[in-house]
Amino acid sequence: MLKKLLPCLVACLALLTTAGQSVSTEAQAADTPNIIVIFADDLGYGDLGCFGHPTIKTPNLDLMAAEGARLTQFYSASPVCTPSRAALMTGRLPIRSGMCSDTRRVLFPNSGGGIPAGEVTMVEALKEAGYATACIGKWHLGHLPQFLPTSNGFDSYFGIPYSNDMDRVNDAPKGRESFWNPKVEYWNVPLMRNFEIAERPADQTTITKRYTEEAVSFIEKNKDGKFFLYLPHSLPHVPLFRSKEFEGRSLRGLYGDVVEEIDWSVGQILDTLRRLKLDENTIVWFTSDNGPWLTFNDHGGSAGLLREGKGTTWDGGMREPSLCWWPGTIPAGQVNAGLGTTMDIYVTNLALANAARPTDRVLDGYDLIDMLKGKTGSPRKEVFYYRGTRLMAMRVGPWKAHFVTQESYTGNNKAVEHDPPVLYNLEVDPSEKWDVAADHPDIIDAIKRAAERHIRTVKPVPSQLEIPLK
Numbered sequence: 001m002l003k004k005l006l007p008c009l010v011a012c013l014a015l016l017t018t019a020g021q022s023v024s025t026e027a028q029a030a031d032t033p034n035i036i037v038i039f040a041d042d043l044g045y046g047d048l049g050c051f052g053h054p055t056i057k058t059p060n061l062d063l064m065a066a067e068g069a070r071l072t073q074f075y076s077a078s079p080v081c082t083p084s085r086a087a088l089m090t091g092r093l094p095i096r097s098g099m100c101s102d103t104r105r106v107l108f109p110n111s112g113g114g115i116p117a118g119e120v121t122m123v124e125a126l127k128e129a130g131y132a133t134a135c136i137g138k139w140h141l142g143h144l145p146q147f148l149p150t151s152n153g154f155d156s157y158f159g160i161p162y163s164n165d166m167d168r169v170n171d172a173p174k175g176r177e178s179f180w181n182p183k184v185e186y187w188n189v190p191l192m193r194n195f196e197i198a199e200r201p202a203d204q205t206t207i208t209k210r211y212t213e214e215a216v217s218f219i220e221k222n223k224d225g226k227f228f229l230y231l232p233h234s235l236p237h238v239p240l241f242r243s244k245e246f247e248g249r250s251l252r253g254l255y256g257d258v259v260e261e262i263d264w265s266v267g268q269i270l271d272t273l274r275r276l277k278l279d280e281n282t283i284v285w286f287t288s289d290n291g292p293w294l295t296f297n298d299h300g301g302s303a304g305l306l307r308e309g310k311g312t313t314w315d316g317g318m319r320e321p322s323l324c325w326w327p328g329t330i331p332a333g334q335v336n337a338g339l340g341t342t343m344d345i346y347v348t349n350l351a352l353a354n355a356a357r358p359t360d361r362v363l364d365g366y367d368l369i370d371m372l373k374g375k376t377g378s379p380r381k382e383v384f385y386y387r388g389t390r391l392m393a394m395r396v397g398p399w400k401a402h403f404v405t406q407e408s409y410t411g412n413n414k415a416v417e418h419d420p421p422v423l424y425n426l427e428v429d430p431s432e433k434w435d436v437a438a439d440h441p442d443i444i445d446a447i448k449r450a451a452e453r454h455i456r457t458v459k460p461v462p463s464q465l466e467i468p469l470k
C-alpha cells in the first residue's frame with residue numbers, strides 16, 4: 001500500500017514545493033514591480049481629453065486613466081523646470097538641495113551647478129535595490145559630466161540635457177518669431193547618449209518618436225529583470241515640434257499635434273508592457289513638471305479651470321494632469337482627489353521596490369500606495385508652494401493660504417505680500433476666485449503656524465543654480 005502511495009506522495013510533495021516556489025516568486029515579483037515615470041514638460045492641467053480638453057485627442061492617456069487612477073489634486077514641487085525635477089528625483093523640496101534660486105529660476109547652458117552628489121536620487125536607491133535603469137529625455141539637473149543621469153545612478157542616458165529652447169543661435173529671428181515658426185537650427189541643443197553628444201542641433205521633429213523607440217527597446221531588453229524607466233519628454237515645452245505623422249492632425253493646432261504625439265508615445269509604452277505580459281507587474285506614473293506656459297498664447301497649453309500657469313504658485317502653475325496605472329493592483333476607473341505630489345512618487349517607488357530610504361535627512365514625500373489601491377485617503381495633508389526660496393503659499397486639506405502672490409512672466413510681475421493671507425477653499429473653488437479669509441481667521445492662524453513649523457525644518461544650503469560655468 002505504502003509502495004503504491006509513495007510515488008503519489010512524492011509527486012504531491014513536488015507539486016507543493018513547485019507551488020510554494022511559484023507563489024513566492026510571484027509574491028516577490030508583485031512586491032517589487034517595474035517602475036516607469038513619464039514626465040511631460042509644461043503640459044497643463046487642462047490639456048488631456050481625460051482632464052476635459054475638448055479638442056486634443058488623447059485616447060491612450062484616457063485609456064490609462066480608465067484602467068487606473070486619475071489623480072485630480074496632484075502637484076509638482078515647483079512651478080518651473082529644474083526645481084520640479086530635483087524634487088521628483090530627491091523626494092525633497094528643492095530648497096533642501098539648493099536646486100532653486102530667486103535670481104535664476106532654472107539651470108542654463110552657462111550654469112556650472114547641478115544636482116549635489118550628496119542627494120540620494122530615486123534612481124540611485126532603485127539601482128541599489130537591483131533595478132536596471134534608464135533615463136530617456138530631458139534631464140535639466142546639470143549638463144556637466146558629474147551631474148548627468150549616468151553619474152546619478154542611471155545605467156544609460158539618451159536625451160536633450162536641458163530645455164529645448166536653450167542654445168538659441170544668434171541669427172535666429174528675434175523675439176517670438178523663432179518660436180512661432182520653429183526650425184531645428186534655431187536651437188543648437190545637443191542630443192546626448194550617456195556622456196557624449198550624439199547630434200547637434202538635435203532634430204527635434206523626431207525627438208518624441210526617438211525617445212519612444214529607445215524606451216520600448218529598453219523595456220524589451222529588460223523584460224526578464226526589474227527595471228526603472230524615467231521618460232521625461234522634452235515637449236510640449238516651446239518651441240513645438242512633432243513628427244511628419246502628427247502634422248496638422250489636431251483641431252487644437254500645433255500644440256495639439258505635439259500632445260497627441262506624446263499620447264501616442266504613452267500608448268506604445270503601455271502596449272509594450274501588455275505584449276510582454278508585464279502590465280500587471282509594472283507601475284506607470286504620468287504627470288508634468290509644471291503648468292502651461294501661458295505667455296506663449298496658442299503655443300502654450302491650458303491649465304483648464306485652474307488659475308494662471310507656469311512660473312506662478314497659483315494652482316495652474318503646479319497642479320498637474322496626473323495618472324497612475326498598475327492593472328490588477330490599482331483599481332480601474334478611479335477618480336482620486338487625494339492630495340499628492342511628485343515627491344510622493346519618490347517615496348512610493350522606493351517602498352514598492354523595497355529600496356532603502358535615506359534616513360539622515362528630511363524627506364518631503366509620502367507613500368501613496370494604499371491611497372492608489374483605494375484603501376485609504378491620502379496620508380498627505382499639506383502642499384508647500386515655493387517660488388525660488390520663498391514660501392509663497394501653503395495648502396492644508398482643502399484650504400490654501402497665499403502669503404505672497406506674483407504673476408508669471410509678463411504684466412504686473414511684482415510680488416504682493418498679503419497680511420492677512422488670501423484664503424481659498426480649493427475643493428469648492430479650484431479656480432481661486434473667492435477669497436474667504438475674513439470668514440476663517442482660525443484657519444489662517446493654523447496655516448500660519450504650520451508654515452512656521454515647516455520653515456524651521458529648512459536649513460539654508462547654497463544655491464546650485466547660481467554657480468556659473470567656469
Ligand code: MG
Pocket residue numbers: 041042080081237289290
Ligand atoms: Mg517645464
